[in-house]
Amino acid sequence: KHILVIPGDGIGPEVTTWGKAVLEKIGSQFGHEFTFDEALMGHAGIEATGSPLPDETLEKAKASDAILFGAIGHIKYDNDPSAKVRPEQGLLKIRKELGLYANLRPIMLFDELLDASSLKPEILKGTDILFFRELTGDVYFGEKKRSEDGNTASDLMIYHRYEVERIATKAFEAARARSKRLCSVDKANVLEASRLWREVVQELAKQYPDVETEHMFIDNAAMQLVKNPKKFDVVLTANLFGDILTDEASQIAGSMGMLASASIGDGTGFFEPIHGSAHDIAGKDKANPLASILSVALMLEISFGLKEEAKKITDAIDKALKDGYRTGDIADANTDKAKILGTTAMG
Amino acid sequence: KHILVIPGDGIGPEVTTWGKAVLEKIGSQFGHEFTFDEALMGHAGIEATGSPLPDETLEKAKASDAILFGAIGHIKYDNDPSAKVRPEQGLLKIRKELGLYANLRPIMLFDELLDASSLKPEILKGTDILFFRELTGDVYFGEKKRSEDGNTASDLMIYHRYEVERIATKAFEAARARSKRLCSVDKANVLEASRLWREVVQELAKQYPDVETEHMFIDNAAMQLVKNPKKFDVVLTANLFGDILTDEASQIAGSMGMLASASIGDGTGFFEPIHGSAHDIAGKDKANPLASILSVALMLEISFGLKEEAKKITDAIDKALKDGYRTGDIADANTDKAKILGTTAMG
Ligand SMILES: CC(C)[C@H](C(=O)O)[C@@H](O)C(=O)O
Numbered sequence: 130k131h132i133l134v135i136p137g138d139g140i141g142p143e144v145t146t147w148g149k150a151v152l153e154k155i156g157s158q159f160g161h162e163f164t165f166d167e168a169l170m171g172h173a174g175i176e177a178t179g180s181p182l183p184d185e186t187l188e189k190a191k192a193s194d195a196i197l198f199g200a201i202g203h204i205k206y207d208n209d210p211s212a213k214v215r216p217e218q219g220l221l222k223i224r225k226e227l228g229l230y231a232n233l234r235p236i237m238l239f240d241e242l243l244d245a246s247s248l249k250p251e252i253l254k255g256t257d258i259l260f261f262r263e264l265t266g267d268v269y270f271g272e273k274k275r276s277e278d279g280n281t282a283s284d285l286m287i288y289h290r291y292e293v294e295r296i297a298t299k300a301f302e303a304a305r306a307r308s309k310r311l312c313s314v315d316k317a318n319v320l321e322a323s324r325l326w327r328e329v330v331q332e333l334a335k336q337y338p339d340v341e342t343e344h345m346f347i348d349n350a351a352m353q354l355v356k357n358p359k360k361f362d363v364v365l366t367a368n369l370f371g372d373i374l375t376d377e378a379s380q381i382a383g384s385m386g387m388l389a390s391a392s393i394g395d396g397t398g399f400f401e402p403i404h405g406s407a408h409d410i411a412g413k414d415k416a417n418p419l420a421s422i423l424s425v426a427l428m429l430e431i432s433f434g435l436k437e438e439a440k441k442i443t444d445a446i447d448k449a450l451k452d453g454y455r456t457g458d459i460a461d462a463n464t465d466k467a468k469i470l471g472t473t474a475m476g
Numbered sequence: 477k478h479i480l481v482i483p484g485d486g487i488g489p490e491v492t493t494w495g496k497a498v499l500e501k502i503g504s505q506f507g508h509e510f511t512f513d514e515a516l517m518g519h520a521g522i523e524a525t526g527s528p529l530p531d532e533t534l535e536k537a538k539a540s541d542a543i544l545f546g547a548i549g550h551i552k553y554d555n556d557p558s559a560k561v562r563p564e565q566g567l568l569k570i571r572k573e574l575g576l577y578a579n580l581r582p583i584m585l586f587d588e589l590l591d592a593s594s595l596k597p598e599i600l601k602g603t604d605i606l607f608f609r610e611l612t613g614d615v616y617f618g619e620k621k622r623s624e625d626g627n628t629a630s631d632l633m634i635y636h637r638y639e640v641e642r643i644a645t646k647a648f649e650a651a652r653a654r655s656k657r658l659c660s661v662d663k664a665n666v667l668e669a670s671r672l673w674r675e676v677v678q679e680l681a682k683q684y685p686d687v688e689t690e691h692m693f694i695d696n697a698a699m700q701l702v703k704n705p706k707k708f709d710v711v712l713t714a715n716l717f718g719d720i721l722t723d724e725a726s727q728i729a730g731s732m733g734m735l736a737s738a739s740i741g742d743g744t745g746f747f748e749p750i751h752g753s754a755h756d757i758a759g760k761d762k763a764n765p766l767a768s769i770l771s772v773a774l775m776l777e778i779s780f781g782l783k784e785e786a787k788k789i790t791d792a793i794d795k796a797l798k799d800g801y802r803t804g805d806i807a808d809a810n811t812d813k814a815k816i817l818g819t820t821a822m823g
């Protein structure tokens with residue numbers, strides 16, 4: 130299997146170094162041959178070539194069996210809303226070009242880290258959510274306009290039936306294989322795009338009579354997630370709502386630095402941590418590499434069907450946590466100071 | 477002062493009954509003359525006249541000095557995405573017609589209810605946030621389209637400079653009068669409308685050098701709100717993001733049934749609880765009337781400048797809570813069963 134590593138920006142290079150190292154280790158332990166290549170994206174791409182997604186990166190991506198991605202974004206652009214070329218365009222473009230329409234974000238709890246959440250442990254315990262976030266449509270990709278005088282700006286929030294159908298189908302299939310509960314989140318009381326979304330999900334639901342389907346408005350979902358995260362199992366939602374809800378959920382799980390995501394669709398799968406580029410700690414050997422390592426576990430399971438290998442990784446992480454090892458972001462007052470590790474040591 | 481009461485749907489009529497009763501009591505205690513009228517909106521409007529905002533309601537609204545609103549929405553429409561006439565249209569239309577562009581949502585903690593939140597008390601204690609949600613623009617009011625074959629649906633997310641300026645000005649003024657911190661929330665790394673938003677807020681910030689201004693992406697904000705709600709003071713955001721964040725925040729405060737909001741702008745102010753129509757408990761004397769009563773306190777303070785009268789109300793609520801009285805939604809395992817009251821008794 131040929132894997133393209135795209136380190137990206139900020140802490141991306143540090144964490145993907147360890148994701149890649151774990152893949153190599155799994156390869157030698159289990160006798161798989163993994164070959165690697167590397168490519169630029171985001172701010173790193175802009176610096177080197179002027180483009181947030183250089184052509185070469187896209188070619189390499191299409192030619193690979195899976196992609197391990199780090200993080201994207203740079204504070205420079207955040208403070209300059211008028212910049213025409215922006216790191217994030219690279220990520221959005223590769224999602225579109227590779228047809229990565231389904232973003233899977235498992236929100237899982239690490240028992241050892243239960244106290245790291247701001248939620249009460251009794252509210253949290255037992256939470257296990259699998260988000261299906263649509264990733265190549267919505268207001269992310271609809272037409273963007275700025276009036277000539279600069280005083281009016283717009284983005285088109287748009288969905289086509291087939292876009293909703295294909296991601297919803299994936300979510301229903303997953304729900305069937307899990308606890309048979311699916312919650313679709315929209316804002317159908319206000320948005321036309323959401324009404325189409327709800328129609329399609331309602332229709333599909335008829336083909337999955339064994340799955341209990343619920344519809345929830347986004348404002349209510351953002352609230353219920355804090356109130357009682359356990360009530361959710363598979364959550365299906367649009368691109369923008371998914372962006373918001375999954376970040377909220379990862380914090381609820383107390384595990385922002387521990388969560389991985391898989392973007393899949395028509396071809397090559399794309400695996401990345403949920404966390405961002407965290408420039409404030411970049412290059413300081415402080416970043417938590419576990420989300421990148423867990424991204425590799427997702428890759429092994431989803432793209433290559435290597436379940437045993439994936440489990441070997443999650444077991445190793447469980448053990449490290451049980452043994453008391455932590456990076457700074459997941460340490461708390463009870464952590465043995467000598468067991469707070471940097472990126473390298475944890476990797 | 478002439479007050480229009482719009483009970484609306486679900487538990488709306490029950491809770492506004494008590495909001496109105498408190499206004500009458502304040503009037504007689506302080507020697508103010510309040511006169512009242514009533515009008516229909518939402519599902520109640522549709523049932524009686526076919527319209528979610530009957531003309532008569534709009535006329536009465538424009539002629540009043542302030543409006544006390546209950547709640548809107550009906551499960552019937554939620555499950556029927558193709559319904560052309562919907563209760564929520566009434567609320568959206570009255571916001572637009574009255575120019576209610578600024579929705580103020582104070583998220584405050586009631587010390588007695590600290591345990592009602594799913595967050596740990598130490599994370600929560602000290603939280604005091606004032607949201608400024610833009611209310612008459614964004615994807616709520618942009619053009620909605622459905623293709624002829626029904627397979628494509630869209631909503632235009634759109635902002636004009638003046639719309640951002642006027643709400644941002646209100647938020648900066650409030651920040652200046654409070655702790656001098658303002659956090660503006662957008663998605664400027666992806667959305668053009670957000671880039672305009674950020675530009676305008678950055679420009680305005682120059683006129684408020686005494687206010688510490690921060691910009692945050694919505695996904696990060698949804699997360700930080702759970703992680704550390706105390707870090708927020710005045711939060712300024714667009715219509716859709718505000719809808720999501722304020723509901724999330726109200727749950728964090730553990731006080732969904734206790735929070736009021738004020739919508740203000742060009743003319744008459746509009747006061748309503750944050751909670752929804754809660755049809756499941758409607759008509760059962762179970763609804764918590766305190767958010768409606770607190771809406772009245774906001775009305776007295778904001779529309780009529782009657783601070784002492786407003787304080788009389790919040791003090792009375794504090795006392796009821798200190799004395800151990802609760803409605804079902806805010807009761808917990810430690811509540812004395814005899815002190816769990818219905819709507820009428822709490823009112
Ligand atoms: C970086 C940004 C464009 C991106 C998104 O909004 O999709 C990120 O927040 C994510 O969730 O992957």
Ligand SMILES: CC(C)[C@H](C(=O)O)[C@@H](O)C(=O)O
Pocket residue numbers: 318319348548549564567719
């Ligand atoms: C009922 C609905 C249209 C409304 C909104 O989304 O604005 C409500 O959720 C609110 O927050 O007032």
